[in-house]
Amino acid sequence: MSNRVFCPVCLVSFIIKYPLKGKDTVLCPVCGAKLEITAVSPEITARRFPQAPEAEIRERAENFARLRDYVFNEDKDSVIEGLLQKNEAHGDFFCPCKFDNIPENICPCLETRRNRVIKEGMCF
Ligand SMILES: [Zn+2]
Structure with a gap:
């Protein structure tokens, strides 16, 4: 399983060094965007955390x-x-x-x- 997350804000991938459960929130280390993990298999997908x-x-x-x-x-x-x-x-x-x-x-x-x-x- 890949541990790469693609940031939909800055369009860069970064590595997650800890196991994800599938409902996690992560910060993009490149742009600071708060992302919501939407799937972990077969690859990690994330979207912008829904907020105002x-x-x-x-x-x-x-x-x-x-x-x-x-x-x-x-x-x-x-x-x-x-x-x-x-x-x-x-x-x-x-x-x-x-x-x-x-x-x-x-x-x-x-x-x-x-x-x-x-x-x-x-x-x-
Ligand atoms: Zn980013």
């Missing part, structure tokens, strides 16, 4: 920051508000600071997942 949009994006942002040891600046609430507006208008949490509503701009965007904060001091 604001809870989902706040939790994801906080998980991502904790995973990377980042801290929020004073713009946090306005960025969350922008993410909620993008989700409402375009169906996902695309970065409100970027024009293109494409998968690589889903928060945390690919650039940020690839250590932009370390290089530039902040996310886009």
Whole structure:
């Protein structure tokens, strides 16, 4: 049995190092998304944990920051508000600071997942 989980948010697979029961909730170590395991055999499948949009994006942002040891600046609430507006208008949490509503701009965007904060001091 494979122990790989595919994250439907950041489109990356990661390894689960402990046995799953089939009703587990896991955190994507790449983007911080909270995922609900929907099957464990023949392969592990996961979906976004069903929750209200604001809870989902706040939790994801906080998980991502904790995973990377980042801290929020004073713009946090306005960025969350922008993410909620993008989700409402375009169906996902695309970065409100970027024009293109494409998968690589889903928060945390690919650039940020690839250590932009370390290089530039902040996310886009
Ligand atoms: Zn992910």
